[in-house]
Amino acid sequence: MKIFKVFLVMVILGAISGVCAEDTTIYVNNTHYWYQSGAFFESNNSIQDAIENVPENGIVEVTTDLKVSNGIEINKSNIIIDLKGNKLSGNYEGRGISISGNNVSLKNGIVSNFDYGIVLENAENCKISNNEVFGNTYDGIYILNSKNNDISENLVYENGVIGIVTSGIFLDGSEFNNITKNTVNNNIYNGIELLNSKNNLISGNTVFENEDNGVFVWDSKNNSIIFNELYQNENNGILTRESEFNNIESNNIFENDDSGIYSWKSFENTISKNKISKNSEGIILWNSDLNVLFKNRLLNNVKSGIFMEFGTKYNTIYDNLFNNSLNVRFEDSGENYWNAPIINESNILEGEFTAGNVWYTPEGTGFSQKAMNQDSNGDTLSETYYELNSENIDNIPLAPDSVPPVVSIVSPRENAFFGENETILVDVSVTDNSEIHSVMLEVDNSYKEIMVQNGTTYSKSLDNLDYGAHTIKIYAKDAVGNVNSFESRVFSISTPDSTPPEVKIISPVSKSYAEGSEVSIKVKITDESDIYSAYAKIDDYTVDLIESNGYYINILDNLEWGAHTLWIIVTDAAGNSNYNEKVTFDVNEGDITPPEVEIIEPEIGDSFEENVSVKVSATDDSGIDSVKVMLDEKVSFTLTKSSNYYTGTLTDLSYGIHTLRVYAEDNEENINSDEVIQFEIDVPDYSYTKPITDDTQEPAETSNPENKTTDTPLNNETGEITPNESENESNGEIENNTDESQNNETQNNTDAEDEGNISDNPSENDSPLEPEDSGSADSGDTSDTEPDNNDEGAEDSGDNPSETGEATGDESSETSPDDETQSNDETGESETSDDEQSETPSETEDITGDESSETSSGDNSDTTSDDNPGGESESNSETEDSETSDDEPSDSSSESESNSDTSSEDNSGSETSDSSPDESENPVA
Structure with a gap:
């Protein structure tokens, strides 16, 4: 059953x-x-029985997992064992599968929990493929004294589970075996180990996270370790020990805890074309000689790119790319060779010649990154040697191309417009010192396409784009890896444009230009689409217009004498043209007409109190260069253009008449200086009129109501003089003692005559009339009933608009000799001879002197002076500008005395005459 x-x-x-x-x-x-x-x-x-009974070239297929305590042995040849994905497991004893026959194929199985997973011993031409070998006490796959076997595409991991030093794949005394495309990881010792083995190929394997080395080559030679990826092993990616003539090539070795490649007492090995990055050390050579290292890329290794230690010498290291913070370090090493003779073959940077090494640092400070060391003739070789130390010198280092490709977009043009169904050809020119690797087209930041090389350009056609604006970007990468930032171009898809461009000619204009001068073309062009072309046609030749700051410009020169017509022809991107705009101008002797000038302000004869506004109209066909005014033929001022006029303000002007001349210059250097006017600055009026309070008083009378001797300030709003109360208080009160008053007045009058003071009678300047003869002036007697009006009878000698001074006197003041001296110092002394007759100058303004009405009648009649009776110290301070001239005595005006018959008699003989405006002061007798 x-x-x-x-x-x-x-x-x-x-x-x-x-x-x-x-x-x-x-x-x-x-x-x-x-x-x-x-x-x-x-x-x-x-x-086991099936294997022993299978015929030659027969197949044993396992249809289920098998538990085999002592493993199986295959000593027959030419058979196939297909485990069909099933697991063969043991009790951590013996060999899982032991092969000693030849031409045996073991595939598709899982082998676990033995001392050794799979063992080839004295076997040849066997193939171990697509198996999973893990969890064995010792080695996953052990190849002993075997040759010509193929170990491929196996997963070998976590062998040595109880901590015994083992390897994933171990070749011992074996040769000509191929270990390819296996994944070997997390084994207790090495990923792959070769001991006393030769001529084996270790290729295409992924070896990582093993607890010692990725690949360990010990006392072995002529092995090739190529195209493997070895990373994150706890010691080294590859360790060679006392081995020689091995070839380590094209491996990617990174992030190993010790070094990428460690050569320990190994000789004449070749290490080439490997990428060795982010290890503690890139390469370590320890007492290793005569090795050759070339075309390796040592990048971002922590301690150094290459470490030469303990007697390492005579190694040749060339055509490598170093890019580490410290590229080389030495410790007790000897002389090594860091460049080969120049060889005419491609170097590591795709340059034409092979020689020394490339020396970069991540910080950008490497020898080959410094401008002073870079190639100057395009061969990528530096003209400067690089001394690492006294025994290690790179004589011909590589100075690689660090410049990205240059991209120029040929089409489409910027802001071009295309029709709805139009195909847009993107055509770009790309140049670089080295070979172009690729050119990428990006459209609207969304998708990218590789452009096709077409001779010296790269092109791509675009169609079915939506309406509106589109942006393309071009990225180019050279063989070295340099990429341009990008070149961009904007174009639009729109309905056809049927409107020609609008053209406005700014210059030249219809006028005459001087022969030999340059004529500027400036045109404003606007259009919905892009401007395809713009040029000017004049006489029998054309001139291209250049776009600049929103205008199209150029220069015409060497034009012949006569009339010229300039046409502007513009075509937009849609093919619409405007060729109707023109301007006609002449070339002759040029503009020789000065500007037309009109002085608007001030007008001739205007009078001003202080500042004067100037307003000038100036026009010219060639344009106005500048407008200036000359004041009194001495001082020049430049006027400012304001709307259609040129304006300015003259300030700080002296009193009197001034002359203003206008100088206007046009752009052809013609000047108009014919326009001249005169105006006047008035002298301020510092006097005021006392209100009439009695029928007996004369309306034109002027007095000092407080009878005090101060400088009276001018009220700027009313033009009237405002009494200064504080100064009046300092002058003292009138003394009632007749004798004392008489003595003081006599002394003061004497001093005033010595000093030549001007009459203090204010009525002389206020009277609107001048006497026609030298008869005595009207004089009024002093009346006790009119104490405030003691200065009658004086006559006005005329006002001088250039004079500003005011003299004030008060007969009732008591003044010391010191005060008198001070007064003379301020006004200046005026000396006259005894024969000269005292005269009052017509230009002296508002000379005021009030006599006291409180002096007793008759006591002062014989002692009153014609001049200031008070000796007021400040009364003369306002007359500093008055000067006495001995050479030009002027006619005198009669003076009025308020309290003396004698003074009337003296004045009756005086003569009054008009004074010249040029006279400043008359001498006083």
Whole structure:
């Protein structure tokens, strides 16, 4: 019954698989039976019995997981063991699968929990493929004294589970084996180990996170370790120990805890074309000689790119690219060679010649990155040697191309417009010192396409784009890896444009230009689409217009004498043209006409109190260059253009008449200076009129109502003089003592005559009339009933507009000799001879002297002076500008005395005459 059930199961399995049993295939399950050619065979070790009974070139297929305590042995040749993805497991004893036959293929199985997973011993031409080997006590795959075997595409991991030093794949005394495309990781010792082995190929494997080295080559030679990826192993990516003539090439070795490649007492090995990055050390050479290292890229390794230590010498290291913070360090090493003779073959940067090394640093401070060391003739070789130390010198370092490609967009043009169904050809020119690797087109920041090289340009056609604006960007990468930032271009898809451009000619204008001068063309052009072309046509030739700051410009020169017509022809991107704009001008002797000038302000004869506003109109066909005014033919002022006029303000002008001349210059250097006017600055009026309070008083009388001797300030708003109370108080009061007053007045009059003071009578300047003869002036007697009006009878000698001074006197003041001296110091002394007659100048203004009405009648009649009776110290301070001239005595005006018959008699003989405006002061007798 049991046999029947087993038979039934086997029949069902055969039916399900659809495989017809053949005489050369044995099927093995875990029922202690194996099946061949329709027969079942019972066995305590069915897979072992199946292997022993399989014919040559036969196949053993395992249909289920098998538990095999002592493993299996394959000593037959030319057979295939297909585990069909099933697991063969043991009890951590023996060898899982031991192969000593030749031409044995073991595939598609899982081998675990043995001392050794798979062992080839003295086997040849065997193939171990697509197996998963893990969790074994020692090595995952152990190849002993075997050759020409192929170990490929296996997963070998976590072997050495109890901490025994093992390897994932271990070759011992073996040769000509190929270890390819395996993944070897997390093994207790090495990922792949070669011991005393030669001529083996270790290629295309991924070896990582092993607890010692990725690949360990010990006492082995002529092995090739190529195209592997080795990373994050706890010691080294590759370790060679006492090995020689091995080739380590084109591996990617990174992030190993010690070094990428460690050569320990190894000689004449070749290390080339590897990328070794982010390890503690890039390469370590320890007491290793005569090795050759070239075309390696050592990048961003922590301690150094290459470490030469303990007697390392005579190694040749050339055509490598170093880019580490410290590229080379030395410790007890000897002389090594850092460049080959110049070889005419491509170097590591795709340059034309191979020689020394490239020396970069991530900080950008490497030898090859410094401008002073870079190539100057395009061969990528530096003309400067690089001394690492006294025994290690790179004589011909590489100075690589660090300049990105230059991209120029040929089409479309910037801001071009295209029709709805129009195909847009993107055509770009790309140049670089080295070879162009690729050119990328990006449209609207969304998708990218590789452009196709077409001779010296790269092109791509675009269609079916939406309406509106589109932006393209071009990225170019050279063979060195330099990429341009990008070049961009904007164009639009729109309905066709049928409107020609609008053209406005700014210059030249219709006028005459001087022969030999340059004529500027300036044109404003506007259009909905882009401007395709713009040029000017004059006479029988054309001139291209250049766009600049929103205008189209150029210069015409050497034009012939006569009339010229300039046409502007503009075509937009849609093909619409405007050729109707023109201007006609002449070339002759040029503009020789000065500007037309009109003085608007001030007008002739205007009078001003202080500042004068100037307003000038100046016009000229060639334009006005500048407008200036000359004041009194001495001082020049430049006027400012304001609207259609030129304006300015003259300040700080002296009193009197001034002359203003206008100088206007046009752009052709013609000047008009014919316009001249005169105006006057008036002298301020510092007097005021006392209000009439009595019918007996004369309306034109002027007095000092307080009878005090101070400088009276001018009220700027009313033009009247405002009494200063504080100064009046300091002058004291009138003394009632007749004798004392008489003595003081006599003394003061004497001093005034000595000093030549001007009459203090204010009525002389205020009277609107001048006497026509020298008769005595009207004089009034002093009356006790009119104490405030004591200054009658004086006559006005005329006002001088250039004089500003005011003299004030008060007969009632008591003044010391010191005060008198001070007064004379301020006004200046005026000396006259005894024969000269005292005269009052017409230009002296508002000379005021009030006599006291409180002096007793008759006591002062014989002692009153014609001049200031008070000796007031400040009364003369206002007359500093008055000067006495001995050479030009002027006619005198009669003076009035308020209290004396004698003074009337003296004045009756005086003569009054008009004074010349040029006279400043008359001498006083």
